[in-house]
Amino acid sequence: xxxxxxxxxxxxxxxxxxxxxxxxxxxxxxxxxxxxxxxxxxxxxxxxxxxxxxxxxxxxxxxxxxxxxxxxxxxxxxxxxxxxxxxxxxxxxxxxxxxxxxxxxxxxxxxxxxxxxxxxxxxxxxxxxxxxxxxxxxxxxxxxxxxxxxxxxxxxxxxxxxxxxxxxxxxxxxxxxxxxxxxxxxxxxxxxxxxxxxxxxxxxxxxxxxxxxxxxxxxxxxxxxxxxxxxxxxxxxxxxxxxxxxxxxxxxxxxxxxxxxxxxxxxxxxxxxxxxxxxxxxxxxxxxxxxxxxxxxxxxxxxxxxxxxxxxxxxxxxxxxxxxxxxxxxxxxxxxxxxxxxxxxxxxxxxxxxxxxxxxxxxxxxxxxxxxxxxxxxxxxxxxxxxxxxxxxxxxxxxxxxxxxxxxxxxxxxxxxxxxxxxxxxxxxxxxxxxxxxxxxxxxxxxxxxxxxxxxxxxxxxxxxxxxxxxxxxxxxxxxxx
Numbered sequence: 001x002x003x004x005x006x007x008x009x010x011x012x013x014x015x016x017x018x019x020x021x022x023x024x025x026x027x028x029x030x031x032x033x034x035x036x037x038x039x040x041x042x043x044x045x046x047x048x049x050x051x052x053x054x055x056x057x058x059x060x061x062x063x064x065x066x067x068x069x070x071x072x073x074x075x076x077x078x079x080x081x082x083x084x085x086x087x088x089x090x091x092x093x094x095x096x097x098x099x100x101x102x103x104x105x106x107x108x109x110x111x112x113x114x115x116x117x118x119x120x121x122x123x124x125x126x127x128x129x130x131x132x133x134x135x136x137x138x139x140x141x142x143x144x145x146x147x148x149x150x151x152x153x154x155x156x157x158x159x160x161x162x163x164x165x166x167x168x169x170x171x172x173x174x175x176x177x178x179x180x181x182x183x184x185x186x187x188x189x190x191x192x193x194x195x196x197x198x199x200x201x202x203x204x205x206x207x208x209x210x211x212x213x214x215x216x217x218x219x220x221x222x223x224x225x226x227x228x229x230x231x232x233x234x235x236x237x238x239x240x241x242x243x244x245x246x247x248x249x250x251x252x253x254x255x256x257x258x259x260x261x262x263x264x265x266x267x268x269x270x271x272x273x274x275x276x277x278x279x280x281x282x283x284x285x286x287x288x289x290x291x292x293x294x295x296x297x298x299x300x301x302x303x304x305x306x307x308x309x310x311x312x313x314x315x316x317x318x319x320x321x322x323x324x325x326x327x328x329x330x331x332x333x334x335x336x337x338x339x340x341x342x343x344x345x346x347x348x349x350x351x352x353x354x355x356x357x358x359x360x361x362x363x364x365x366x367x368x369x370x371x372x373x374x375x376x377x378x379x380x381x382x383x384x385x386x387x388x389x390x391x392x393x394x395x396x397x398x399x400x401x402x403x404x405x406x407x408x409x410x411x412x413x414x415x416x417x418x419x420x421x422x423x424x425x426x427x428x429x430x431x432x433x434x435x436x437x438x439x440x441x442x443x444x445x446x447x448x449x450x451x452x453x454x455x456x457x458x459x460x461x462x463x464x465x466x467x468x469x470x471x472x473x474x475x476x477x478x479x480x481x482x
Contacts (some may be wrong), residue, residue: 030206036353064119067098068136075154076103078130078259081123082384086136090118093189095171097178098136101129102352104262106388109175116140118285125256172199174383180205186212268416278460279408284426285474290474298371307468308346309370311398311423313472316342316362317480319396322463324455326395328416333453339395346374347399348381356414357386358394364482366373398423401419402444411449418451419460 067078079101086098092112100109102209121139123129145259173181177200181188184205191208193200228393256264287310298305319326319342327338345358359370380386397417401409402425409422424445446468450460470477 013364023212037252057241064137065114066138067113067136067138069101069129069131069133069135071131072101072103072108076105076131078128079108081129082107082124082125082258083175084125085175086118086121088118088121092116092118092138096188097173097175098348100384102258104258104265106386107326107384108354109385110135113139120172122184128255128257172197172228174385176383177202177205179400180242183208240380242400244289259355261352266414267412270412271415272402273415274449274452275410275413276455276457276460277410278448278457278464280446280448280464280468282446283431283443285440287471287474288426288442301368303368303369303371303375305368306374307426308374308400309367310471310474311369311400312344312346312359312362312370312374313365314467314477315344315396315421317470317477318463318467320363320480321466322459324459325419325450325463327418327454328395329418329451329454330416336454340394341395343395345394345397346377347397347401348378350381350384351403352384355381355386355391355395356395356397357381357390360393396424397421402426406443409447411447413449413451418454420449422447422449 017144072079080103081099082102083100084098085100086092086096092098093115094112096112097461098110098112100107102108116138118136119139122134122136129135172195173188180202181191181200186205186208191200191204192198194204195201205313227428228445284307287307290306291310291435293306295305324336326342327336329336341356341360342362343360344362345356347354347356357380359365359373359377362370365373377386377390380390394414394457395417397411397414397420399409399411399420399422400425405425407424409424413420413424424447426442426444428440429443430438431443433439446464448460
């Protein structure tokens with residue numbers, strides 16, 4: 001009997017120690033908790049299937065990371081937030097557009113590096129964001145590094161590691177297309193692009209939406225013109241009582257940002273340059289005829305042909321004869337660098353302000369190739385998508401102010417360049433031919449500015465005369481084309 005009591009007591013204590021050890025391990029691992037406690041003081045476990053292992057799968061835990069604004073080059077340290085493509089709570093994938101920022105040199109679209117959920121936006125529209133500082137907080141989906149098997153014997157555990165592979169596929173689409181997709185809750189990853197290199201176009205979004213809903217986006221309603229009701233002939237009108245107008249408008253102050261900030265910096269430096277001005281009149285009658293003949297040919301190739309490609313090519317031919325005009329000087333004007341490439345800038349008026357992209361290597365391009373590049377720059381400029389490469393590296397500049405209006409101008413040199421030309425509007429004016437007869441001429445005025453520290457008036461005049469001869473007699477350009 002004594003031996004039996006000792007055996008029962010030892011067995012009970014052993015079981016209690018075993019359960020205590022089991023729950024210590026479980027509490028450390030967060031696997032199971034006791035369901036009830038019996039009268040003898042140790043836990044009882046409830047198993048739905050006592051002889052099968054219980055698995056606790058690793059659950060998705062959101063990890064919030066700070067998405068910082070990275071360096072976008074050119075020594076830019078701050079940018080302006082122009083547009084947000086996401087809001088707090090949105091789900092994004094890798095390479096989805098987050099926002100559009102604008103520096104003093106270019107406009108850049110920032111894309112996501114992660115798959116996740118937007119938790120916080122650090123800036124509002126038109127706020128200044130700094131390189132290296134947080135832009136957004138994003139919650140990414142990451143797996144815990146454990147997946148544990150719990151069996152009926154509490155001393156046995158198996159650790160398994162599960163990894164989540166983040167896969168991103170770059171989606172090509174303009175900001176307008178991305179906004180259209182976001183407004184209709186369409187994921188760009190589900191849309192097949194029909195543009196170049198798989199670029200998603202507006203038509204792809206509309207076709208996708210039509211397939212999903214069977215509906216076509218309605219056209220914008222047109223307001224109907226309702227005729228005013230007829231008024232009786234003998235109707236008398238009361239005499240209006242004049243009251244002083246009440247104006248409630250208020251002045252507002254805005255910071256100088258983006259391209260305006262770049263203009264302040266450039267024009268302040270230009271004030272240090274002594275400008276020399278020179279003006280002349282160009283008879284473009286023959287060039288107008290030539291362009292009318294070539295327009296259908298260029299249009300058949302998908303290119304809009306303006307006068308600007310001829311102006312640029314004639315300027316490049318003139319720069320070959322007068323390379324001092326295609327040069328730059330250092331800040332103290334102690335050294336002159338003669339540029340090998342003719343990167344001719346074109347002053348362009350956009351909604352964002354004045355920008356000056358340039359056509360690279362005009363000296364080796366044909367008139368048609370120059371027209372192609374101009375079409376590309378004008379398209380990107382109108383949408384604010386010009387890159388830093390397009391806006392930097394200019395060696396000579398032409399401003400087509402005449403496309404807006406005006407005859408003469410006083411263009412300001414863009415440092416470190418040494419010359420610039422402003423082109424007036426083309427006007428039909430009476431002129432005399434060599435026989436003294438009056439004819440209808442297509443006349444354009446040009447205004448040149450040169451850095452008088454390194455360029456004298458005679459050089460500027462000779463260059464202008466050569467450029468003028470190419471435009472007044474377009475066939476002359478054939479003699480010098482290479």
